[in-house]
Amino acid sequence: MKKRATLLLTAVILSSQIFAGCGNQKSDESAAASISNSSLLSASSASGASTSTAYPLTIQTRGSDFISIDQTFEKVPERIVTANASSIDMLYRLGLQDKIIGTIAIDNEPGNEWADLYESLPKLGDKMTISKEVIAEAEPDIIIGRSATFEEGTFGSIVELNALGINVYAQKASDMSTAVTMESIIDDVRNLGEIFDVQDRAKEYADSLENRLSTVTKTVRDATGTDIKKVVVMATYQEGNFVVFGANAKLQNGILQTLNAENVMEKGGNGLTLENMVSANPDAIIYITSTRNKDIDVSAKEALLNESLLSSVPAIADKKIIEVPYDAFMDYGVRNFDTLEELADFLYNK
Known part of the structure; x- marks a missing residue:
């Protein structure tokens, strides 16, 4: 001391x-x-x-x-x-x-x-x-x-x-x-x-992580064509407003690239509206949950799927919304491999 x-x-x-x-x-x-x-x-x-x-x-x-x-x-x-x-x-x-x-x-x-x-x-x-x-x-x-x-x-x-x-x-x-x-x-x-x-x-x-990464890469390669899937990574959806995480999040962007997907929101921000979602027109939505927002998160997915203004958005029409805990996607560790596998299954096998 x-x-x-x-x-x-x-x-x-x-x-x-x-x-x-x-x-x-x-x-x-x-x-x-x-x-x-x-x-x-x-x-x-x-x-x-x-x-x-x-x-x-x-x-x-x-x-x-x-x-x-x-x-x-x-x-x-x-x-x-x-x-x-x-x-x-x-x-x-x-x-x-x-x-x-x-x-x-x-x-x-x-x-x-x-x-x-x-x-x-x-x-x-x-x-x-x-x-x-x-x-x-x-x-x-x-x-x-x-x-x-x-x-x-x-x-x-x-x-x-x-x-x-x-x-x-x-x-x-x-x-x-x-x-x-x-x-x-x-x-x-x-x-x-x-x-x-x-x-x-x-x-x-x-080495085990390398093998898991190779397996996902092969799954994506076998399942996809040339079209890149458009994704919105969002949180805290409430009464038509929400937060997005942008493509400037490097590791998260790398995860999506591995999945032949891209974040259509260039930068993160809050106060986005349903009009922004319609304009983005994503194929899938990754909804980030967190402890601090659990009261909001519990009904967010259902509210999005029931929003009539979004009915023409592919992610809503095809019910392609997945909920992922914040640290499983936005942190920087081995748990991201679980998320990578989960997202690969979500995007290509369901």
Whole structure:
């Protein structure tokens, strides 16, 4: 605790500097050019020469500013803080749940398989109350979450957290500055396997995800022609108004592309009306449910199907509306594979 307190007092001064002592430093332009962000795996892991991690291990990760920053691990991290649902899920699948010493409270219901684990974890705060100071008090070795989480201020940028002696892994699947696909989630699994020296387990699970992705890709290829299915991803439908999630959501757009589908709404927004839905004329609707909107969501699908102004819209006429929990589609983890398979069945087999 004394070491953390000293680091905390000096964080404001140090946060703008390069922290050579922590082994974490911003890469200069030449280093960034030589190390591709498409893979964070070390040379030994990528070549298959060894299934054990050689420490010290240095990887690159990117926060909300999308600047690559080196993270050096001198040994296996033993104390983890998670910042979103999908990071808990991935750690659980890799058998690393006992290393989680705290989490940020999630907004929606946890996945069934790790619900008991989530309930047992200390909650360090929620998105509105958490701070880097509170995180530092928990003394984690590493914090894992989506890129957008790590920004200056309340939660802390990667540089600020490194100043407190905390390494960061921002999920590659959440990096909005790059082309994100389902393969990005698989990369995250492999990268965590290397960081925590569980590479054999990570490879086995990553390979299973690769097989699932290949199966869906073949199903879609066999079932589709050249026509791309038009989809609206929406939420909180009430009295003719609703919210949409746009095609600028990178991973979600990648999911739809895998399914030979496209989000017809270029950008997300609220206050849309029935006229917008008629104009979009989707073949299918993905309706996103959430805990906070459960009172609205319970009757939304039926209300859409019974709306006379939408009767000519293919998604309504063909009753092609599917309800998907928020974290199963909008988060950045392995649960998205369940959703991918569910959507493939919904679009092509029903």
